[in-house]
Amino acid sequence: MNDNPTPPRRPAALRRAATLPAWSLVAAGALAGALVGGGYGAVRTPVYTATGYVVAVPTAKSDPASALGFAQAYGRVATQLAVLGDAQVWAGVPVATLRDSVQAATSPDAPMIAVTATSSRPDLAADMANAVTRALTRHAADVQSATHVELQQFARATEPAGPSSASAGVTGLVGASAGGLLGGLLLLVRPRRRRPEPGRAASVPGPALAAEAHGQL
Structure with missing residues (x-):
C-alpha cells in the first residue's frame, strides 16, 4: 500500500497561472x-435623450395644493394608452414605441411633469417627448372644467446635441x-508553487542490514 499517494494533477491553465x-x-x-x-x-448604437416639461396651473376656482395633486395624477397617466394613442399621430411612431421609449416623472414639491423620450435618432427623441406633452395638455384641457387645473407647456424638448449613452x-x-x-x-x-519536500533525517535499515549488523556484535 502506498503511504504517499500521488496528488491529483492541476489543470494546465492553473499550472501556467502559478508560474506567472x-x-x-x-x-x-x-x-x-x-x-x-x-x-x-x-x-x-448611441442613445439620445430629450425632455419636455409641462406645469399644472390652478385656475381661479382652485389652489396650488390642488395643482400639485393633479400634477402627480397627470404624471401617472402620461404614459397610458389614452395619451399615447393621440401622441402617436404627432410623433409618427406606433404606440408600442412610445410605451417603450417615453417616461414621465413628477416632483413632490412642484406641480411640474417631465416627459423624457429616448431614441437612436436625436430628432425622433425630441419629437416623441413633445408629442406626449402635447397630448397630455389636450387631455387636461378636456377635463379642466371639472379639475379647475390647467396644464401649460413649460419647456419644449429640444434635439440633443450628443448621445446620452x-x-x-x-x-x-x-x-x-x-x-x-x-x-x-x-x-x-x-x-501556489510547490516547495520540494525535505529529505528524511534518518533512514530505517532494512531487515537484511539489521541482521548483518547484529551478527558482527
Missing part, C-alpha cells in the same frame, strides 16, 4: 477588459476596472 508574476494577471485582466468594453462602446472611452474604463478586479481575484485562487 502576480502583477501580470491584473495587467492582463485590465487590458482584456478595456478591449472588450471599448469595443462594445464603439459598436453599440456612455462613450467608448467610458465603457473601456469600466471594462478595464472589471478586468483588473477579475485578475486580482484570480490571484487569490491560483495554486
